[in-house]
Amino acid sequence: MKKLINDPRAVVDEALAGVALAHPGLLTVHTDPAYIVRADAPVRGKVGLVSGGGSGHEPLHGGFVGHGMLDAAVPGAVFTSPTPDPILDATKAVDGGAGVLHIVKNYTGDVLNFETAADLAEAEDLQVRSVIVNDDVAVKDSLYTAGRRGVAGTVLVEKLAGAAAERGDDLDGVASVAERVIANVRSMGVALTAPTVPHAGEPSFDIGEDEIEIGIGIHGEPGRERVPIEPADGIVDRILVPILDDLPFSSGDRVLLLVNGMGGTPLVELYIAFRRAAQVLEERGIRLERSLVGNYTTSLEMQGFSLTLLRLDDELIELWDAPVQTAALRWGR
Amino acid sequence: MKKLINDPRAVVDEALAGVALAHPGLLTVHTDPAYIVRADAPVRGKVGLVSGGGSGHEPLHGGFVGHGMLDAAVPGAVFTSPTPDPILDATKAVDGGAGVLHIVKNYTGDVLNFETAADLAEAEDLQVRSVIVNDDVAVKDSLYTAGRRGVAGTVLVEKLAGAAAERGDDLDGVASVAERVIANVRSMGVALTAPTVPHAGEPSFDIGEDEIEIGIGIHGEPGRERVPIEPADGIVDRILVPILDDLPFSSGDRVLLLVNGMGGTPLVELYIAFRRAAQVLEERGIRLERSLVGNYTTSLEMQGFSLTLLRLDDELIELWDAPVQTAALRWGR
Numbered sequence: 001m002k003k004l005i006n007d008p009r010a011v012v013d014e015a016l017a018g019v020a021l022a023h024p025g026l027l028t029v030h031t032d033p034a035y036i037v038r039a040d041a042p043v044r045g046k047v048g049l050v051s052g053g054g055s056g057h058e059p060l061h062g063g064f065v066g067h068g069m070l071d072a073a074v075p076g077a078v079f080t081s082p083t084p085d086p087i088l089d090a091t092k093a094v095d096g097g098a099g100v101l102h103i104v105k106n107y108t109g110d111v112l113n114f115e116t117a118a119d120l121a122e123a124e125d126l127q128v129r130s131v132i133v134n135d136d137v138a139v140k141d142s143l144y145t146a147g148r149r150g151v152a153g154t155v156l157v158e159k160l161a162g163a164a165a166e167r168g169d170d171l172d173g174v175a176s177v178a179e180r181v182i183a184n185v186r187s188m189g190v191a192l193t194a195p196t197v198p199h200a201g202e203p204s205f206d207i208g209e210d211e212i213e214i215g216i217g218i219h220g221e222p223g224r225e226r227v228p229i230e231p232a233d234g235i236v237d238r239i240l241v242p243i244l245d246d247l248p249f250s251s252g253d254r255v256l257l258l259v260n261g262m263g264g265t266p267l268v269e270l271y272i273a274f275r276r277a278a279q280v281l282e283e284r285g286i287r288l289e290r291s292l293v294g295n296y297t298t299s300l301e302m303q304g305f306s307l308t309l310l311r312l313d314d315e316l317i318e319l320w321d322a323p324v325q326t327a328a329l330r331w332g333r
Numbered sequence: 334m335k336k337l338i339n340d341p342r343a344v345v346d347e348a349l350a351g352v353a354l355a356h357p358g359l360l361t362v363h364t365d366p367a368y369i370v371r372a373d374a375p376v377r378g379k380v381g382l383v384s385g386g387g388s389g390h391e392p393l394h395g396g397f398v399g400h401g402m403l404d405a406a407v408p409g410a411v412f413t414s415p416t417p418d419p420i421l422d423a424t425k426a427v428d429g430g431a432g433v434l435h436i437v438k439n440y441t442g443d444v445l446n447f448e449t450a451a452d453l454a455e456a457e458d459l460q461v462r463s464v465i466v467n468d469d470v471a472v473k474d475s476l477y478t479a480g481r482r483g484v485a486g487t488v489l490v491e492k493l494a495g496a497a498a499e500r501g502d503d504l505d506g507v508a509s510v511a512e513r514v515i516a517n518v519r520s521m522g523v524a525l526t527a528p529t530v531p532h533a534g535e536p537s538f539d540i541g542e543d544e545i546e547i548g549i550g551i552h553g554e555p556g557r558e559r560v561p562i563e564p565a566d567g568i569v570d571r572i573l574v575p576i577l578d579d580l581p582f583s584s585g586d587r588v589l590l591l592v593n594g595m596g597g598t599p600l601v602e603l604y605i606a607f608r609r610a611a612q613v614l615e616e617r618g619i620r621l622e623r624s625l626v627g628n629y630t631t632s633l634e635m636q637g638f639s640l641t642l643l644r645l646d647d648e649l650i651e652l653w654d655a656p657v658q659t660a661a662l663r664w665g666r
Contacts (some may be wrong), residue, residue, distance in 0.1 A: 001524070003525075003602065004568065005565050016625075018603075019604050022626050058600035138616070192335040232338050263597070264596070264597040266391065266633045266634050267628070269337040269634075270337075271355065272338055293351075293355050295600070300601075305337065
């Protein structure tokens with residue numbers, strides 16, 4: 001596996017230096033400890049939103065810092081939770097007096113370290129609430145997780161809670177939007193190949209030239225089963241049906257469908273998957289209201305994709321359509 | 334090489350069906366012959382912009398159809414020029430009475446087929462002008478090209494000419510903006526791996542586990558040389574210096590830097606490349622005014638990237654900042 005890097009131990013720091021140079025008006029990158037905040041942080045009177053986690057999933061989370069989404073993102077080493085220190089610093093940096101919401105993917109290290117940082121922040125009289133994203137229906141417990149893993153549904157939590165904070169909701173209100181998204185979002189993924197962590201230098205797992213892993217995690221954690229590769233429509237059905245049956249999503253529901261590339265899958269293939277998923281929704285009488293297709297929660301250069309389905313209501317649609325200005329998600333009215 | 338597809342011959346048609354389902358308010362997909370137009374086409378009184386080329390480079394061009402950019406995109410089969418028929422149909426579909434500009438990447442098939450379509454359109458009394466994008470400094474002639482190839486600089490031509498058309502410039506004015514961008518934009522790329530065309534089933538070229546191809550084309554055409562892989566900073570210098578020396582870009586110039594992923598390169602690596610390129614610009618006294626980092630002109634799942642540098646002036650900056658609403662590039666004021 002060839003990589004476009006210098007020193008494997010400097011990957012995250014050098015990438016953060018690039019982020020700082022590429023987006024100077026939008027965000028500020030702090031070093032020692034490392035975290036990214038929106039350039040105008042703290043925003044007085046607004047609830048601050050902080051997320052973070054291991055690097056290697058870009059644009060999650062740093063690509064979602066900006067107006068209408070996150071106030072700060074805290075990157076750990078590749079596939080490694082950030083420590084409490086930068087989480088605490090980021091929390092203080094974005095506190096505009098209205099409290100701070102931590103959006104945490106459900107991995108044991110992330111949960112513990114965000115919890116410690118929240119305790120330390122509260123000891124300094126900051127008001128902090130936390131939500132845990134656990135949208136992956138593939139497996140109950142996993143390599144780094146008790147309960148379900150948090151995956152690409154996190155992007156939707158960040159967008160919708162971010163829009164709620166931007167319109168002026170208080171901390172309870174923003175947390176309640178985040179909880180409502182978490183309650184209504186489900187995801188599952190597939191891998192065709194394995195990612196290679198730079199300092200490891202070897203693929204995270206072995207997979208045969210004719211096999212795919214159904215229910216893969218975003219750190220290469222095992223899924224439900226390994227099966228021979230088959231046409232795309234069958235692969236989509238294998239992960240969409242468990243998502244639909246889980247909530248469950250029913251006829252008449254309005255949904256947002258995210259087809260998320262894991263890093264190495266061409267866009268043309270993601271649209272082929274989108275086509276099949278939309279057909280299945282149509283057959284079940286589920287109304288496709290909003291769509292997102294692209295690389296939003298990746299696993300380095302892994303070939304594969306995930307589907308995320310969110311049940312919408314009028315308010316969530318309004319929050320989705322609200323303006324957002326980040327490196328990876330941008331739109332105006 | 335595993336692919337998320339059904340029938341290799343149906344890849345483009347099925348992906349287009351997905352595009353239609355994902356972006357219904359934004360664009361309309363025509364079949365037999367296949368082309369994509371913005372949903373509100375033709376826009377009365379506005380110059381229409383049409384581009385196109387082989388598929389496999391997504392989001393180029395279909396991802397750039399919408400307000401402030403292209404009016405239509407014409408996709409050929411993977412790595413294959415579209416025929417004159419869909420180009421003619423797309424041209425007629427976007428003619429709002431102010432004429433149509435064809436933006437053509439410099440590949441022999443594209444140039445010939447757009448030329449034929451333009452002749453046929455003019456025979457039906459449409460006013461058509463064409464510009465040829467040839468930003469790749471790597472090689473003079475190539476596998477499918479006389480002269481220099483057109484690569485990721487095309488995205489910038491489409492954005493800036495699209496903004497000029499949107500503000501009401503006439504056909505000569507829009508063509509003149511496009512020509513000014515072409516005169517001031519230069520690119521070069523590197524491959525770490527080869528792409529695999531779905532119906533071929535084998536990588537487009539062989540490359541060793543420790544080699545990279547400097548000056549790669551977006552269809553896997555040979556570049557300048559093959560060298561052993563080295564740290565990212567050295568690779569960036571190998572393609573940035575020829576770009577800088579070609580125009581040349583000089584101290585005091587203001588520029589837009591696009592670090593373009595070829596498909597399979599993680600975003601974290603693109604930002605490492607961005608960091609080095611920005612350092613070199615700084616050393617040379619060149620002012621980085623605007624940035625774009627991500628997968629914009631790809632070669633299926635190929636690992637690699639290209640750098641594109643555009644010399645800016647006040648008007649080009651204003652056109653860059655103008656609102657755009659497409660599937661792959663979106664921002665408001």
